[in-house]
């Protein structure tokens with residue numbers, strides 16, 4: 001199983017981008033839907049994102065009432081074991097809560113995960129609210145960005161060019177190594193970006 005973990009603050013665009021990636025995988029990689037499983041982690045009792053994703057015919061597993069980077073880390077390992085046993089999909093896409101540190105999830109999986117071939121972390125940055133969020137919760141936002149193998153600056157349709165450049169400069173400073181993309185989940189994401197995401201999983 002290849003894992004793609006989507007991190008990024010509340011409302012940054014994770015679910016929208018997971019929908020786009022799932023469709024790319026199902027349409028272009030001659031996969032059937034059993035090859036893609038999505039794990040939704042939400043802190044609240046009522047899942048909203050899983051309903052959106054299920055509506056599109058995708059397989060979704062829920063991990064609610066806690067965060068998989070801390071309280072629910074063992075539940076994540078157990079869920080992945082169960083998914084492997086029952087479906088053994090090629091791709092497992094994980095949506096973290098907006099408050100998660102993706103690097104902590106990676107550490108747990110490196111230590112306790114089984115049957116995992118590769119793990120890639122994609123951090124989604126809310127381009128529109130970046131300035132506000134980095135002022136209010138700097139440690140979380142910086143760490144989420146630093147943990148990404150790839151960083152997507154999303155909602156570029158809502159941000160002026162000059163401000164976008166400032167966001168890009170900050171992101172680069174927090175994570176000089178990540179592959180960085182500017183995009184908008186509201187319009188079709190370039191296939192080249194999804195090809196890069198799954199490139200080394202083929």
Ligand SMILES: Nc1nc2c(ncn2[C@@H]2O[C@H](COP(=O)(O)OP(=O)(O)OP(=O)(O)O)[C@@H](O)[C@H]2O)c(=O)[nH]1
Pocket residue numbers: 008009010011012013014015016017049097098154155156157158183184185186187
């Ligand atoms: N204009 C614009 N809106 C976007 C974009 N991406 C997401 N949105 C909207 O932003 C809101 C949040 O998007 P989601 O995809 O639900 O974000 P999320 O990160 O999954 O949110 P949580 O799961 O609540 O943390 C939704 O209303 C989306 O339609 C974008 O690129 N441009």
Ligand SMILES: [Mg+2]
Pocket residue numbers: 014015016049095
């Ligand atoms: Mg979501």
